[in-house]
Amino acid sequence: MISDFSDPAQLTNTAVLKAENVNVYYGSNLAVRDVSLDIPRNKVVAFIGPSGCGKSTILRCFNRMNDLIPGARVDGTITFHDRNLYSKALDPVEIRRRIGMVFQKPNPFPKSIYENIAFGARINGYQGDMDELVESSLRKAAIWEEVKDKLKESGLALSGGQQQRLCIARAIAISPEVILMDEPCSALDPISTLRVEELIHELKQQYTIVIVTHNMQQASRVSDLTAFYNAEATEKGNKIGYLVEYDNTQSIFHNPQQQATQDYVSGRFG
Amino acid sequence: MTFESPVPDDRLWKPNRKLSQWMEGVVKFIFAAFAFISVITTLGIVLTLIFETFDFFKEVSLWNFLTDTKWTPLFKSAKFGIWVLISATVLTSAIAIIVALPLGLLAAICLSEYATSRVRSLLKPALEILAGVPTVVYGYFALLFVTPLLQLLIPGLQGFNALSAGIVVGISIVPLIASLSEDAIYAVPRSLRDGAYALGATKRETIISVVLPAALSGIVASVILAVSRAIGETMIVALAAGQNPTLGLNPFVPVMTMTAFIVQVSLGDTPAGSLAYRTIFVVGMTLFVITLALNIFSFWFVRRFREKYE
Ligand SMILES: Nc1ncnc2c1ncn2[C@@H]1O[C@H](COP(=O)(O)OP(=O)(O)OP(=O)(O)O)[C@@H](O)[C@H]1O
Ligand SMILES: [Mg+2]
Numbered sequence: 158m159i160s161d162f163s164d165p166a167q168l169t170n171t172a173v174l175k176a177e178n179v180n181v182y183y184g185s186n187l188a189v190r191d192v193s194l195d196i197p198r199n200k201v202v203a204f205i206g207p208s209g210c211g212k213s214t215i216l217r218c219f220n221r222m223n224d225l226i227p228g229a230r231v232d233g234t235i236t237f238h239d240r241n242l243y244s245k246a247l248d249p250v251e252i253r254r255r256i257g258m259v260f261q262k263p264n265p266f267p268k269s270i271y272e273n274i275a276f277g278a279r280i281n282g283y284q285g286d287m288d289e290l291v292e293s294s295l296r297k298a299a300i301w302e303e304v305k306d307k308l309k310e311s312g313l314a315l316s317g318g319q320q321q322r323l324c325i326a327r328a329i330a331i332s333p334e335v336i337l338m339d340e341p342c343s344a345l346d347p348i349s350t351l352r353v354e355e356l357i358h359e360l361k362q363q364y365t366i367v368i369v370t371h372n373m374q375q376a377s378r379v380s381d382l383t384a385f386y387n388a389e390a391t392e393k394g395n396k397i398g399y400l401v402e403y404d405n406t407q408s409i410f411h412n413p414q415q416q417a418t419q420d421y422v423s424g425r426f427g
Numbered sequence: 428m429t430f431e432s433p434v435p436d437d438r439l440w441k442p443n444r445k446l447s448q449w450m451e452g453v454v455k456f457i458f459a460a461f462a463f464i465s466v467i468t469t470l471g472i473v474l475t476l477i478f479e480t481f482d483f484f485k486e487v488s489l490w491n492f493l494t495d496t497k498w499t500p501l502f503k504s505a506k507f508g509i510w511v512l513i514s515a516t517v518l519t520s521a522i523a524i525i526v527a528l529p530l531g532l533l534a535a536i537c538l539s540e541y542a543t544s545r546v547r548s549l550l551k552p553a554l555e556i557l558a559g560v561p562t563v564v565y566g567y568f569a570l571l572f573v574t575p576l577l578q579l580l581i582p583g584l585q586g587f588n589a590l591s592a593g594i595v596v597g598i599s600i601v602p603l604i605a606s607l608s609e610d611a612i613y614a615v616p617r618s619l620r621d622g623a624y625a626l627g628a629t630k631r632e633t634i635i636s637v638v639l640p641a642a643l644s645g646i647v648a649s650v651i652l653a654v655s656r657a658i659g660e661t662m663i664v665a666l667a668a669g670q671n672p673t674l675g676l677n678p679f680v681p682v683m684t685m686t687a688f689i690v691q692v693s694l695g696d697t698p699a700g701s702l703a704y705r706t707i708f709v710v711g712m713t714l715f716v717i718t719l720a721l722n723i724f725s726f727w728f729v730r731r732f733r734e735k736y737e
Contacts, residue, residue, distance in 0.1 A: 225624060254627030264618040267641045276636060277626035324622070331626060 171198040173335055173365050174219055174242075174256075179233035181214050181223065189214050189398040192233075194384055196335070201361055203376035203406065204369045206386030206421070211398030212369045213261075215386075216337050219367065220256040221249040254281055257333035261340040263320035265312030265327075270295075270304050273312045273323055277331040290330060298326035299356050318349025325356065329364075336360065338368040342375065354379050373422055376406065383409040385418045476715060479708030486702055492709075498672035498683070500692075500706045507706065509713055511674045515589065515682035516714075519664050520657040522593025522678060523600060527653060530597070531604025532646065538605070539612045540634055558602035566666030569595035574667065587669030587681035595667065596660045600653040607652065611645020612638060644732040651725035655718045661686040685710045 172195040179192045189211035196202050196219075204212040214223070221242065223229040235242040242252060265273050274291045283290065291308070295301040300322040304315070312323055321341060328336055338357075342350040357366060357379045370376050376383055384403040388396040402409065402418045413419045484492070487507050495508030538550055574591040578584045615638050623633040639646070669681025670691055683691070689707050697703045 220625065222621065222625065225621070250627050250629050253625055258621075258625035260618060260621065260625075262618055264616070264622040266619060266622065266637055276623075277628075280626070280628050280632045280636070327622075327626065 172196060173198045173238065174367075175234075175236045175239075176215070176218070177234045177236075179215070179218060179231060179235060181211065181218060182228075182230040182232075183226070184228040186395055187397050189386075192400045194400060194403050196365060196367055197382070198365050199361060199363075200381040201357060201366045201368060201379050203380035203383045204367065204386065205371070205373065205376050205383060206398070206401075207388060208371075209396055209398070210386040210388040212386055213339050214398070216258075216339055216367060216369055219335070219337055220253045220258055222253070222258065224249055254331055255333050256335040256337060257328035257331065259321070259324050259328050259336065259338040259341045261343055263317055263324050263344065265315070265320050265323050267311060267313055269309050270312050270315070270323060271308040273327050274330045277327055281331050283331075294326040294330040295323075297329050297356075297360070298322045299352055300326060316349075318345045318352070321345055321349065321353065322356070325353070329360070333364065335365045335367065338366065340369050340371065343371065350375070373410075373424075377410050380406045382406060385409060385413075385415075385421060387417055387421070473715075476708055476712045479705050480712045483702070483705040483709045486705075496674050498674075498688075500703050505702070507709075508674070509710070511672045512683060512685045512688055512710060513713070514674055514676060515664075515668070515672075516658055516684040516686070518589045518676050518678060518682060519593040519596060519660075519668055519684055520654060522590060523597035523657040523660075524650070524654060526594050526597025527600045527604055527657075528650060531601045531649075531653070532608055534601065534605040535608035535612055535646075536634060536639075539609050540630070540638070554602045554605055557598070558606075560599070562599060562660065562662035563666070565595050565599050566663045569663055569667035581679065584679050585669075585681055587667065587671070588679050589668050589682045590678040592664045592666075592668035593678065596657050596663050599660070599663065600656050603656060604649050604653045607649030608642070608646045611642040611649065614645065615641045644729045647732075648725050648729050651721050651728075655721050658718060658721075659686065659714065661690060665690045685714050 174196040175194075177193050179189070180187060181189045192211075192215055204216065206212055217223045217226075218231050218235055219242070223231060231243060237252065237256070240247065266276060268276065271291055274294050275287050278287065278290055292301060292305075295304060300319055303319060304323075307314075312320065315323060321344065325336075325341070342353050345353065354375065357368065360366060368376075368379065382404065383406045385401045386398050387401045388398045390396050402413060402415045404414070408414075409418060410422050413422065419425075492507050492509055495506045496511070497506035497508050498511035499506045534550070534554065538547060542550060569591045570587075573595055574584070574586060574588065577588075577591055577594075581590075584590070619637055619641060620633055623637040628636070664684045665687040668684060668687060670683050670687060671681040672683040672688070673680060688710055692703060692707050697707075
């Protein structure tokens with residue numbers, strides 16, 4: 158089902174994350190079945206698909222956030238630089254340090270803006286100049302100008318859009334290799350959304366990004382590759398998500414191989 | 428197609444409505460009456476305290492009340508140094524909080540963050556039983572079990588002492604701190620924890636650096652409530668701390684707390700209207716002022732430091 162990339166060899170060489178035949182269960186329910194895809198380095202990959210098809214679920218598999226959900230279970234293989242992400246030898250804490258995450262709802266800590274950034278660095282044993290790190294992270298997240306005079310104020314006192322950029326700054330501060338973003342703009346106004354999108358463009362130079370979005374335009378604007386997920390109902394009534402098609406964003410939006418993809422991206426769905 | 432609108436039939440509706448209107452009025456009255464009872468009671472208590480206190484200070488100067496170093500209201504040369512009683516109350520309450528704060532907080536963290544549902548189902552009822560034990564039982568527990576135990580460790584410890592009473596008061600308020608703090612910790616949104624974990628925080632780091640600070644106002648409120656409870660605790664200190672008004676903060680000797688004094692005088696045959704009788708109210712007023720101040724502080728603190736998450 159996954160169509161060939163223009164240059165498959167190049168892509169496999171630089172794949173940072175690789176999922177093979179991944180199934181995810183919540184308790185005894187299969188939520189997502191048989192997902193295989195590669196996340197290439199320094200690219201932006203968008204996950205799109207109808208609600209409940211398992212985009213967030215797969216995203217959380219990549220930094221083992223699913224471990225925190227009681228009853229969640231992952232089988233199949235996910236590798237990070239060719240090492241099995243789920244092997245006993247790897248500490249999920251270490252993985253999350255290298256694969257950061259930004260959530261759908263901004264969730265700054267009830268601490269000062271400064272401490273929001275410094276927290277991650279501190280627990281990860283950062284030795285350098287903390288002021289400098291805070292400033293550079295906030296600059297990268299395009300929020301420095303707005304908060305530089307109130308670093309001591311609570312992160313909760315910011316607007317939703319500012320909070321989300323603060324959360325992105327917080328994720329960047331520990332210099333992860335990959336940033337996972339679960340609908341980062343869904344709570345934001347169009348202007349903040351644009352700023353976050355610009356930000357993603359810049360971050361691409363240094364980071365690999367996976368972003369879940371319900372916004373087709375956003376997916377086509379920011380991503381290099383797009384994965385379309387869909388869900389099918391079982392006889393028991395619950396839905397099982399699966400990967401329909403994964404390709405260059407251009408191809409997904411203009412020349413999809415699957416009818417379902419065509420219907421979804423053109424808004425003729427369900 | 429024709430639609431027939433239903434014929435309005437007054438007989439169907441009227442009787443019903445009258446009755447429910449009447450009932451509504453009665454219910455409203457009953458509720459208002461109950462609400463009023465609690466207001467009246469509070470008012471009554473406060474007024475009694477104020478009047479008796481006023482009469483008391485006609486005979487004893489406020490200056491002596493606040494500066495005397497002896498508390499001997501029943502002696503010929505009566506002295507009313509309230510600090511003697513306050514120091515005892517502060518002493519037992521401080522010991523109680525030193526015991527109860529770590530125990531209660533750790534229990535709350537354990538219950539909300541670490542315990543499996545199985546452990547929880549054992550721990551919670553155990554705490555509730557602890558909260559349900561009558562204080563007179565705690566009092567004898569202090570006197571007949573904890574004190575002899577402490578005497579093994581601390582030779583020369585007197586039979587009545589602030590230490591044992593304080594420790595047992597502490598145990599008795601552990602459930603209060605534990606359950607209120609647990610609520611506060613539980614109310615910290617999951618998204619905050621996820622945020623910390625996603626930065627590579629361990630569970631311990633998440634709890635200490637994110638969850639506890641976020642729950643701080645609730646935890647402080649629970650501790651202040653527990654302090655008020657410890658200050659007002661009567662039975663345990665009356666039984667185990669002794670009846671000796673001594674100024675100072677020595678935990679190894681018998682002391683007399685404010686509540687213990689009230690018990691002592693109330694049990695004796697003090698004629699109503701006498702000065703000794705009024706000391707009960709003065710001490711009661713002091714207690715009331717202290718707990719009121721604590722509650723106001725707690726109210727202010729919670730308002731000031733509560734984080735609002737939508
Ligand atoms: N914590 C959970 N416990 C149990 N089931 C869950 C949990 N999270 C998700 N699921 C189930 O897994 C399936 C996929 O959910 P998921 O959140 O991954 O969908 P999604 O594609 O992100 O949807 P949306 O676009 O609405 O965010 C759903 O059927 C959902 O009911
Ligand atoms: Mg989702």
